[in-house]
Amino acid sequence: MTKKLAIIGAGPGGLATARVFLENTSDYDITIFEKNAGVGGLWYYPENDRNGRVMYDNLETNLDKRLMQFSGFPFEEKVRKFPLRQDVWKYLEDYYQTFIAKNGRVHLHFNTEVKSLEKANDWIVKTIEVNDNNNKDKVEKVYDFDYVVVANGHFTVPFFPKPVPGFKEWLENKAVLHASEFQNGLFAKGKNVVVVGNGSSGTDIANQLSTLSDKVYNSINKEVVSEEDHSPDDLFKTIPRIQSVDWSKHSVTLVDGEVIEGIDYLLYATGYYYDFPFVLEPEKRAALLGNETEQHSLHVGSLWKQLIYAKDSSLAFSLIPLGIVPFPLAELQASVIAKVFNGKIKVNPDSKNETNKKYDTGEDIAYYRDLQSILDKNGGAEDPLQPVKWDAALEKLRYDSANDKVERNKILFHYAAQLRRQHEPYGIPDVTYTASKL
Numbered sequence: 532m533t534k535k536l537a538i539i540g541a542g543p544g545g546l547a548t549a550r551v552f553l554e555n556t557s558d559y560d561i562t563i564f565e566k567n568a569g570v571g572g573l574w575y576y577p578e579n580d581r582n583g584r585v586m587y588d589n590l591e592t593n594l595d596k597r598l599m600q601f602s603g604f605p606f607e608e609k610v611r612k613f614p615l616r617q618d619v620w621k622y623l624e625d626y627y628q629t630f631i632a633k634n635g636r637v638h639l640h641f642n643t644e645v646k647s648l649e650k651a652n653d654w655i656v657k658t659i660e661v662n663d664n665n666n667k668d669k670v671e672k673v674y675d676f677d678y679v680v681v682a683n684g685h686f687t688v689p690f691f692p693k694p695v696p697g698f699k700e701w702l703e704n705k706a707v708l709h710a711s712e713f714q715n716g717l718f719a720k721g722k723n724v725v726v727v728g729n730g731s732s733g734t735d736i737a738n739q740l741s742t743l744s745d746k747v748y749n750s751i752n753k754e755v756v757s758e759e760d761h762s763p764d765d766l767f768k769t770i771p772r773i774q775s776v777d778w779s780k781h782s783v784t785l786v787d788g789e790v791i792e793g794i795d796y797l798l799y800a801t802g803y804y805y806d807f808p809f810v811l812e813p814e815k816r817a818a819l820l821g822n823e824t825e826q827h828s829l830h831v832g833s834l835w836k837q838l839i840y841a842k843d844s845s846l847a848f849s850l851i852p853l854g855i856v857p858f859p860l861a862e863l864q865a866s867v868i869a870k871v872f873n874g875k876i877k878v879n880p881d882s883k884n885e886t887n888k889k890y891d892t893g894e895d896i897a898y899y900r901d902l903q904s905i906l907d908k909n910g911g912a913e914d915p916l917q918p919v920k921w922d923a924a925l926e927k928l929r930y931d932s933a934n935d936k937v938e939r940n941k942i943l944f945h946y947a948a949q950l951r952r953q954h955e956p957y958g959i960p961d962v963t964y965t966a967s968k969l
Contacts, residue, residue, distance in 0.1 A: 534678065537562050537680070542570070543572060544572075544849030555866065572623075599859075650812070650815075656674045700779075701797055716742060716743050719795070724748070729769070733801075736798065754786050815840075819831055836901070841881070844871055870909050
């Protein structure tokens with residue numbers, strides 16, 4: 532008897548899930564719903580449709596391409612060590628064409644947004660499909676499925692920390708941005724900008740802004756800034772946490788009492804909420820997001836192994852943990868999901884108290900090995916598609932990649948300094964460029 536599987540999202544998680552079910556099962560009819568006009572999820576960034584997308588023009592990955600790759604599907608040799616965003620998008624498109632597009636068991640609906648996901652006897656999925664370029668011809672449809680994998684990503688709803696005094700006026704005057712709105716630094720030419728947050732995106736955006744902006748400040752979540760917090764080449768000034776802001780004076784007051792004047796923009800690189808707007812049932816929303824009235828949260832609960840909904844193991848979520856190597860993990864998770872859906876792995880219902888994790892570099896490997904161990908104990912070695920296995924060599928590469936990216940960032944800082952002297956907008960240097968060329 533054929534089982535019906537819905538996958539919400541055709542990004543890395545959704546594509547990996549489709550491939551695994553196609554290769555490791557034979558009795559699933561698979562439907563993928565994708566709100567965009569093409570595959571790629573976060574990495575889908577077409578030239579003519581970039582507004583509102585969580586991506587920016589000049590971006591390279593933080594992971595070595597050898598770490599990023601799916602099982603048995605390496606990046607092309609010509610792709611640089613830390614791939615550009617366009618290389619990753621092409622890689623995902625090639626993955627889709629190679630393993631999914633031509634398979635008759637898969638039905639992919641582009642330009643289709645899932646509006647609701649509810650459980651009756653089966654999972655009822657209601658969608659809206661747009662059939663024209665003007666977003667006018669919308670068709671509502673209703674489907675039923677035996678199983679659902681949610682792979683809609685978690686880079687849609689921006690997170691802002693608790694507003695400091697005066698924040699509202701900056702917002703009203705359109706002087707507050709989130710990293711999700713950043714495409715390039717042209718808007719800030721000759722302006723003074725405070726970037727809030729010093730994660731990988733915050734630091735990268737501050738670096739990119741430095742080439743054309745007058746002054747760039749990077750506010751970090753500390754009361755005192757240490758020497759090691761400062762940027763190379765003094766491209767931007769690292770400052771402590773903001774205490775208040777004053778739009779009338781265009782000033783920012785820091786927790787140490789310093790007042791910085793002449794600020795034009797506040798740009799927050801402070802992360803994103805998890806967002807499941809289609810989960811309408813209060814009980815599920817409360818279990819997953821902690822509150823039945825909320826559609827998004829900073830945490831996701833009630834998931835066995837950060838993967839399977841503990842109260843109903845016919846519902847799974849792809850790539851929920853943070854600080855992970857997503858592409859190979861997506862296939863590993865999908866391999867486990869397939870075993871759960873087929874009844875070969877039993878889910879602990881007490882997992883309702885579990886929440887997602889955020890891993891530092893290397894801490895994530897224990898999670899991958901835990902999933903692999905579960906898979907191995909339940910016939911995983913017999914599956915045609917074998918996910919990437921985290922042996923000692925790959926573990927070493929995980930740490931080496933992080934160290935190599937630190938060195939790579941130094942080159943990007945040096946290059947930005949050169950562009951600033953030349954009054955040129957930011958761009959990513961080619962692979963032959965080294966800091967010694969300054």
